[in-house]
Amino acid sequence: MISALLILLPLVTAVVLLFARSPVALRGIALAAALATFVTATLLPGSAGLFRPWIPGFGAYLALDPNHAGGILALVASLVMLPTALWASLRVESGANRFLAALFAMWSGLMGLFLARDLVLFYVFWEVTLLPSLVMLAGWGGAQRRQATLKYLLYAAAGSFAMLLSVAAIRPLSGAESYLFVDLLAATERLDVLTQVWLFAGFTLAFAVKLPLFPIHHWLIDFHEQNHPSGAADVAGTLYKVGGFGMFAWALPLLPEGALQLAPWLLALGAFTAAYGAIIAARQHHLKRLLAYASLSHMGLVAVGLFGLHLAGLSGAMYLLAAQMITTGGMFLISGMLHARRGSFDADSYGGLAASAPALAATTLLVLFASIGVPGLANFPGEFLALLGAFQASSAAGVLALIAVIAAGVYGVNLYQRLYQGPEPTPVADLLPLEVVVLAPIIAGTLWLGLAPAPPLRAFEADATVTVNQLQQAGAPPDARFGTLGEVER
């Protein structure tokens, strides 16, 4: 019930917001609904799911289950959406009700996407979430928004339709009773290798667009550069980079033989994406473009963790995905706050803000360091485990991905210098009380995932074990390289 409520609450809010006229009512509704949704999300762990027939005869169910990796991601995403909704209600001026409605619709879609345990339902949420994301970019984007929107739509549609083919084919070809995860899991071993490879390739296209992986990442840069300067839409877009989750929760466990065939290539691609993104990020001047490339680099690391096909890497990849929701999301919110002060995203036009805005500088430093993987903060455990998994599969890929971690230090420290140190042209306001409220959940999340990694990691591991077991069965003879449970716990 909690799961269903978590999807319906933001959806109903979105509809209500469409009809809200006065700014006060708008902010009140948005704040109350965001808080309510977040509280609902905190009730997720251990709650019962939802299970009822949806399209009888076709084998599709309305099946939601919070007690797996998706439940954790839904919780973390809600933690990030809470300040984002608040920030958007403060910063978006024209058509704020429609923008917020789109934001809440996206929240709803993301929750469904993470909680769905039926493949058709998962696909529906996957696609539906695209629409509000497009609406925000199209309606509130910058001067080049038309090109950016079309590019985003085309990449997403091409990938999604390829997945649709695999979704439509996987049940009848495997003879599964329904599209439920458990039914498919039991049935897909009947598929021969070639069919698995094709089906896996279909999923991969969709997930690689959304991950994103080089060379189909171009939409991402324009997407972030053109979105509304508040950064709220960028945060929602960051949460929507769910390709890694799709791989982890659906494609890898269901199609282990296909994964074994294609993983080496994808591992190499992921490692290259990580290094490429980080190096390009170091050369960017536009703040949002920089963050976009940094995000691309993180996603490369997620891919590296996934396609190492090792227990530690798989859970590490999900951990990194959760952590970067908070850190990258937080960085986009901070970029919006900077833009509110100077009206520019050109990193070179800033400088020395630490003198007049020490609290803002300290917060930025914390989130930025978390983002580049400093130990003790959110991204580190995930990055470490993802790289560990990659080294089990190929040390060359591991070394390539390590470049990303080093380059991250370069662009991270460099960015902080450019923004906050050196001579200050004109003083700016320090963090306003409302901005403190907005950033508080981000900081809390950064510390939470940095200091207490064990509980969420255990949830990811439980799911990863299923995948590893599938891989063990698929790879004859059984192979020790996929790892065993308990190895990860240090």
Add this chain to the structure above:
Amino acid sequence: VTVPEGFIVWSVLAPALLLLGFALLTLLLAVFLSDRGFLAGVSLTGIAGAAVFALHLLMQSQHGAAEAGFGLRYLADAHASALTLVILLGTALAVLVGQGTRERLRIDQPEYFPLLLLSATGGVVMVSAGDLITLLLGLEILSLPVYVLAAWRSDDRQSQEAGLKYFLLGAFASALFIYGIALTFGAGGHFDYANLMAAFSAPGFEANVVALLGAAFLLAGLGFKVALVPFHQWAPDVYTGAPTPVTAFMSVVVKAAAFGALLRIAATLFASLEPGLFGGVVPSMLVVLVGATLIVGNLGALLQPGVKRMLAYSAVAHAGYLGLAVLAVGHQGLAAAGFYLAAYTLMNAGAFAVLTQVMDDDDRGDAVERFAGLARSRPYLAAAMTVCLLSLAGIPPFAGFIGKVLVIQGAVVAGHGWLAVLAIGMSVVAVVYYARVVVAMYFREPSGAATADRSIDRPVGAALVIAVVGTVLLGLAPGLWYTLLERGQNLLVFVAAR
């Protein structure tokens, strides 16, 4: 199959008879009454009455008690009654759109409504036919009123050209179809599907080549009506030239009726030919036609500057997706097609209904530029168009998405994986041309078109509400309709003896 008792079963004939009766009634009333709104109301009453009977028949088929008349020559099983409902829905939408726009478009002659009802009667007969002669009868009843309707705007050369072109090519298609009937009769010695199936699958059946030729001509004849490439050439011109409310009717009702008949023939005659020596010939032909339709329809739509012509080509493309269901008749293809046609009727009629509101009073001006800024000047109209186009593009949570999943799944199960890949690839192309209109509505500045401050014609608004609500509802709760199709009993479906 248990053959229902009795030769003439009135309940089986009720939907068609009721439609025919109301067609004649409106024709008579039109002589005395000048109130067209009243005529539209009478037409809708007739449609609703027929729908009640069709729904009753559909429910009967749920309990395995599907009825048939004339010794299995007229069927009222799940397939027939479901497609009857789809045809009635399409006709109702066309009545509403016609009623809303008839004065402005100068298609205000009183025979408009009776002709729609007559044509729908033919469609109902087609999808219910269990016999080639009955089918031919339905085909002609369906087609003749549409020839007239296409040429309805008598002062418009484009409309006249559309009518004439449709008539000439339609006559040609009928000739091919009759030739197919003759050859099939020569091969099997019967006109009704039940006996033909028995003849074709009997041991020692040897007239395979004649039977295959017959099947090929039947396929070509119906291929014309559903606009499968290469028999599609009339479609873009006729759809563009005909008055837009008539185009809406043609693109949904004629397609539903012709596909209903084609699916029935595929499930019976074609299927019973398959175990034979040249059994792969008809499916292979169909594969080529469907593949070509997907390519030509989608690429054609991509190249069109006008929205009406784009929708005409997109109608051809959707014939390709429905063709996938025809290939999958042995694997839930009938149910998949039934769902797809319902979704297609709602979203396509909806798109044409919006088009009538944007075009000029002389039914011209369908350039994409006319949609520029529509989201600002007429937000509800733009939203309705967006829902219809997204659904046509196969994006969830709309009905078109579920339809697409069903037909693609059918194609994969039937062993046509590559065709499914092609269909998916072409869907990406489709996103481009549908998105072009949406982009114009939401991104471009208003072009200052004369229609910007026009309000939506009331009946068209009603049609749009039906189309949009239906599209969303079938997308969110597809089980409502699909379960009826999937559980319903179908008569005469050929099952090869193993």
